[in-house]
Amino acid sequence: MSDRLGYLLKHVQARLTEEQAKALQPFGINGRDLAVLAAVASGEPLSQLEVAGRLRVDRTSIGDLLDSLEERGLVERRRSPEDRRRNVVVLTNTGEDVFADAEQVRLEVEREFLAPLPDRDRFREDLRLLLGE
Amino acid sequence: MSDRLGYLLKHVQARLTEEQAKALQPFGINGRDLAVLAAVASGEPLSQLEVAGRLRVDRTSIGDLLDSLEERGLVERRRSPEDRRRNVVVLTNTGEDVFADAEQVRLEVEREFLAPLPDRDRFREDLRLLLGE
């Protein structure tokens, strides 16, 4: 099986997801939650739709993700005064702290995960090339 | 997002899955079905449990996959005479033909998919290293 690209990608991804989940457990979040926090944290306040766009997920998926982050006090949704259809999403102070600490853990997990490779940056760059980003 | 390993792996995998599904549509199978056929085709007859082991999927997942392949006449299950608990899985003649043709399509899809990379074999080897295979 290990010459099949689909098999390799599927299981590499599964293993990373697993190791990230384990490492992030102390923060009560998983890798997916952390990516949402990262999208919310990046610069100016974003609407839900913009958060979904950055993560490249469907807008119907982002609602539940934000619900659970909001329940845990990590993000807040506020109606935009300029356009009352829009929910602007921001990190709470707690959210900022958790994000900063969890990002360090993520970087460490990725470092260990890629350790078997002769050139870690090159692998990441290959993935970017495949996505055209 | 494109410096996050989880994001990159997830979307690279999603794109490959999509392109494989499109290319394999004429055969009425997807990349997952094809991997099952490949496991069944590789050498001596295997039990369901052994097929699941090669694919690294749960034994409860393989049943449905084989059901749908059997309905389409691509594989057959036979009780092993030596151990009547075991279902030995083999390709039908149709299954052999579909497998051979679909594998060519898979190879072509992978070639095109990896075309943006300076060294396609190196990328595949990186994935193998990450799985320890």
Place this chain on the structure above:
DNA sequence: TATTGTTATACTCTATAACTATA
């Protein structure tokens, strides 16, 4: 009319547990 967000629904993939038939 179009857009943002929500809700309901469904489909795929995966995992666990309980069951059967065989050993």
Place this chain on the structure above:
DNA sequence: TATAGTTATAGAGTATAACAATA
């Protein structure tokens, strides 16, 4: 007792469609 396979169930993750509020 243990193993191979099946079935039922549940949990993620994703996608589509219909809806309410707002523009």
